[in-house]
Amino acid sequence: MIHYMNRLKKIKEKLLKIMFVKRCVGCGQLLAYDYDGYMCDTCYEKWEDEKTEVCPNCMEEHVKCECRFYNSRVDSVRHLAPYSSQDEENVANMLVYALKRSNDSDVFDFVANEMADNLVNKKKLENTVCVGVPRGPRNIKKYGYDHAKKLAKRLAEVLEIGYADVLFHKGGKTEQKKLDHVEQRRENARKNCSIKKKTIDNIRGKNILLVDDIGTTGSMATACAELLKEHGALRVDCILCTRNEGKS
Numbered sequence: 001m002i003h004y005m006n007r008l009k010k011i012k013e014k015l016l017k018i019m020f021v022k023r024c025v026g027c028g029q030l031l032a033y034d035y036d037g038y039m040c041d042t043c044y045e046k047w048e049d050e051k052t053e054v055c056p057n058c059m060e061e062h063v064k065c066e067c068r069f070y071n072s073r074v075d076s077v078r079h080l081a082p083y084s085s086q087d088e089e090n091v092a093n094m095l096v097y098a099l100k101r102s103n104d105s106d107v108f109d110f111v112a113n114e115m116a117d118n119l120v121n122k123k124k125l126e127n128t129v130c131v132g133v134p135r136g137p138r139n140i141k142k143y144g145y146d147h148a149k150k151l152a153k154r155l156a157e158v159l160e161i162g163y164a165d166v167l168f169h170k171g172g173k174t175e176q177k178k179l180d181h182v183e184q185r186r187e188n189a190r191k192n193c194s195i196k197k198k199t200i201d202n203i204r205g206k207n208i209l210l211v212d213d214i215g216t217t218g219s220m221a222t223a224c225a226e227l228l229k230e231h232g233a234l235r236v237d238c239i240l241c242t243r244n245e246g247k248s
C-alpha cells in the first residue's frame with residue numbers, strides 16, 4: 001500500500017511539472033516549474049538595460065521618457081523600453097511578439113505589472129479607466145484574441161481601476177505597418193477606428209489610460225484619442241510596452 005501511495009505521489013509530481021510548464025516571457029525558453037520570476041536571467045538583465053537606455057530625443061532613460069507623439073490629441077505617452085527590429089535579442093521586440101501571438105497569461109501579467117510600475121503618478125488615476133487600442137478583426141480571427149484589450153484589462157486589475165471595452169476596429173484592408181507617412185497612417189487609422197455606442201457611458205467624463213503593445217507614429221492612439229474625446233472622455237494618456245523610434 002505504501003509503495004502504491006509513493007508511486008501515486010511521484011506521478012502527481014510529474015503531472016504538476018508538465019501542467020505548470022513555465023517559459024521565459026521574453027525568449028520563451030523553458031524555466032524550472034518552481035522558478036521564481038517571469039524571465040530567464042539573460043532576458044531579465046537585457047530588459048533592465050533596455051529600460052535605462054537613453055532616449056535620443058529627450059536624453060532621459062526610456063522608462064522615464066515622456067516624448068509626445070507628433071501633433072496628436074494623446075495628452076501624454078509613456079513606454080517601458082525601446083523597440084529594435086535589428087537586434088535579435090531585443091527583449092521589447094520579443095515581448096510584443098509574445099503579446100500578439102502566445103496568449104500566455106504570464107506575458108500579460110509581466111507587461112501589466114511593468115506598466116503599473118512605470119506610472120509614477122498613481123494618485124492621478126482617480127476617475128480613470130483603461131481602454132485597449134483595438135486589434136483588426138482578421139488578426140483577432142487568426143490569433144483568437146485582442147492582445148491590447150487583454151493587456152488593458154489586466155492593467156486595470158493591477159491598478160484597481162475600471163476597464164472599458166469601448167473601441168473596435170472596422171477591418172479596413174490596409175495595415176498600418178504597410179504605410180510609411182504619418183498623414184497616410186493617421187487617415188487610415190481614423191477610417192479603421194470606431195466606438196461601440198452601447199458602452200459610451202463608461203468613458204463619458206472619465207480620464208482614459210489608453211493601452212497598446214507598440215507605438216510608431218502614434219496614429220492608432222491618436223485616432224482612438226480623438227474618438228474617445230468626441231464622446232466625452234476628459235484626458236487620454238497612453239502607455240505602451242515599447243516605442244519604435246526608427247519610424248517617426
Ligand SMILES: [Zn+2]
Nearest residue numbers: 024027040043
Ligand atoms: Zn529569456
Ligand SMILES: [Zn+2]
Nearest residue numbers: 055058065067
Ligand atoms: Zn524621450
